[in-house]
Structure formats: C-alpha cells, structure tokens
Amino acid sequence: MELAEIRTYLVKSTKGISRSSAHVLPWGLDGDRRWAVMDPRGGVIWVGEHPRLLTVSAAETPEGGLHLSADGMTELKVPPATGGPIPVAFPNLDRAVLAHADAHEWFTRLLGKPARLIWLADPGHRTVAEEQDGYRAGAGSFVWDTPLMLISTSSLRRLNDWIAEGAMTRQEQPPDPLGIVRFRPNAVIDGAEPFAEDAWTSVRIGEIDFRVSELCDRCVTTLWDPVTLDRGTEPLRTLARRRRWDGKTWFGIRLVPRNLGELRVGDEVRPG
Numbered sequence: 001m002e003l004a005e006i007r008t009y010l011v012k013s014t015k016g017i018s019r020s021s022a023h024v025l026p027w028g029l030d031g032d033r034r035w036a037v038m039d040p041r042g043g044v045i046w047v048g049e050h051p052r053l054l055t056v057s058a059a060e061t062p063e064g065g066l067h068l069s070a071d072g073m074t075e076l077k078v079p080p081a082t083g084g085p086i087p088v089a090f091p092n093l094d095r096a097v098l099a100h101a102d103a104h105e106w107f108t109r110l111l112g113k114p115a116r117l118i119w120l121a122d123p124g125h126r127t128v129a130e131e132q133d134g135y136r137a138g139a140g141s142f143v144w145d146t147p148l149m150l151i152s153t154s155s156l157r158r159l160n161d162w163i164a165e166g167a168m169t170r171q172e173q174p175p176d177p178l179g180i181v182r183f184r185p186n187a188v189i190d191g192a193e194p195f196a197e198d199a200w201t202s203v204r205i206g207e208i209d210f211r212v213s214e215l216c217d218r219c220v221t222t223l224w225d226p227v228t229l230d231r232g233t234e235p236l237r238t239l240a241r242r243r244r245w246d247g248k249t250w251f252g253i254r255l256v257p258r259n260l261g262e263l264r265v266g267d268e269v270r271p272g
Contacts, residue, residue: 001191001269003205004153008186010066011117012036012142013047014056015226016181021264024208024257027123028147029186031060034123035081035099036142037107040114042089044142050111051224051231068103073110078103081119088118090142097121146213146254150197151185158194159251163238178235182222183252189269195243197253202272209258216252 007016012033023030037045037053047053052070059067066078083098098104099117107115123141141147156178164174180188187205189197197203200212218239223231239249 001189001271003187003263003265003267003269004190005180005188006186006263006265007181007184007188008032009184010035010058010060011053011056011068012044013050013053013221014058015054016184017059019265021262023262024148024260025123026147026257026260027141028143028257029263032186033141033143034120035066036090036096036118036120037111037115038088038096038118042087044088044090045111045115047221047224048219050113051229052110054224054226054229056110066099066103068106070110073106076102076106078117081117081121086116086118091144093120146256148186148210148255148257149184149216149252150187150189150203150255151180151183151252152192152194152197153180153188153190154192154194155197155251156180156183159235159238159242162242163234166238166241175232175234179226181226182224182235183218184221185252187255187263191269192271197271198250200253200271202258203255204268204270204272206261206263206267207259208261208263210255211258213254213256215250216254217248218251222251 006019006022008019008022008029008031009016010031039045056070061067064080068078069075079100081097081099085095086098087094088096096118099119103117107117120141160177167174202212203210222235236249239251243250
C-alpha cells in the first residue's frame with residue numbers, strides 16, 4: 001500500500017490543494033485549516049451552510065497571507081493576519097485573529113451575508129485529541145475532530161459500485177462516480193482491500209506513526225457536488241443502507257500523529 005495523494009485546505013471549507021509532501025505537526029499537516037470564515041455571532045461558517053465556499057481557491061503568499069479567487073469574484077491578496085483577537089464559537093477554541101478588512105468584504109460579497117476571515121495564530125492551545133503513549137496530540141486548526149482524515153481509493157470504488165447498483169435496482173441511470181475531493185481527505189491511499197481501514201488501530205505512513213482515533217462519520221457536506229454545487233442524495237443514501245450503525249454513516253478514518261516529520265506521496269503505508 002502507498003500514499004497516493006496529500007491534500008490540505010488553507011481556509012476551512014474551501015477548495016483543497018494537492019501536494020507532493022507535507023510536514024506533520026501536532027495539530028495536523030502544515031497549512032491545513034489555519035484560516036476560517038465566521039459569522040457575526042462568532043460561529044465558523046462551513047459548507048453545509050454555504051456551499052459556495054467550495055468555489056474558493058486559496059494559495060499561500062510568501063509573506064504568510066493568502067491569495068483568494070472564486071468564480072464571479074475579483075481576486076484578492078490578503079496580508080498576514082495582524083488584527084486583534086476576537087471571540088469565536090468553535091469546539092475547544094474561544095478566540096482567533098482577525099484578517100484584513102478587505103477579506104471580510106470579499107467573503108461578505110461571496111456569501112451574500114456578513115462574514116469575516118479569521119486566522120488561528122497558536123494552534124497548540126486547542127487540543128481535542130487525548131494524550132496517548134506520552135504524546136499530546138492537538139487538533140489545533142479549524143478541524144472538527146482529529147488532525148488528519150484518511151480515505152482509501154478502493155473503499156471509494158466499492159462505494160461507487162454500490163451507488164451504481166442501487167440506481168440500477170431503482171431503474172435509474174447510474175450517476176457518474178463520486179470523486180475523492182467530495183470527502184475532503186488529507187491522505188489518500190492505494191492498494192488496500194475495500195474498507196480494510198475500518199479494523200486498523202494504528203498506521204505508519206513513511207516514517208510517521210498515527211493512532212486511529214475513530215472512523216469518520218459523514219455529514220451533509222458530501223452531498224454537494226464541489227464543481228457544480230448541485231446537491232444530491234449520494235453518498236449518504238447508499239452509506240445509510242450499507243454502512244450505518246450507532247445512528248451515523250461511516251466512511252474514512254481519523255488519525256492522530258504519534259511523532260512528527262514529513263509525509264511524501266509514494267510513502268509506504270503499513271497498518272498496525
């Protein structure tokens with residue numbers, strides 16, 4: 001088995017970036033979800049509320065700011081965030097740093113509602129993963145649960161086969177296969193048996209050891225086509241039939257790093 005793709009998301013809920021390598025930090029991959037968009041109440045805005053975030057491309061500038069672009073929007077260069085701390089309502093996080101006012105105006109126009117761009121200056125103080133093996137792993141970025149999420153291409157192929165079979169059973173035209181980007185993974189692996197990852201308790205990718213904290217329960221984010229922004233019923237309809245237990249639907253696994261280093265596409269994947 002090998003690591004086939006690495007993906008990070010500079011701004012939460014926006015387009016991902018495919019990378020050849022990434023540094024593993026206690027709170028996840030470098031650059032992953034350090035920025036987010038918040039509403040006037042301090043809540044972090046996500047795809048389920050505003051799927052148009054999926055149209056936003058973000059690139060890091062040499063100075064540590066952002067270059068933003070989206071369909072129908074003028075491109076914007078955002079300087080590094082230096083604003084004052086502002087309260088936020090996010091699990092285990094009470095404040096972040098305001099970005100430049102131009103970014104607030106840009107996202108307000110994009111979403112059609114008041115919005116502000118924020119940056120997490122110190123990810124280390126936001127910890128949601130429990131200490132294990134003497135290593136305190138933090139999910140310090142704007143992720144909901146644990147630092148990284150892994151998906152297997154063979155599991156996605158099996159899911160797409162199930163979706164096609166269900167459509168034929170209903171005498172419907174089978175839809176195009178769902179792409180991996182719909183599930184917003186950080187690590188994509190090739191060569192495993194479908195859903196073999198369900199049974200893993202740990203995994204070594206290259207020289208980095210990870211603890212498998214839990215399977216990943218899937219939400220309505222996966223219903224939005226990231227290209228057309230159309231909302232459908234898949235994959236949740238099929239997952240609810242094939243992979244539903246404990247009141248949730250499951251696809252992918254969540255990982256907590258046990259040591260730090262660099263991941264590279266092509267790294268060997270060895271489950272524990």
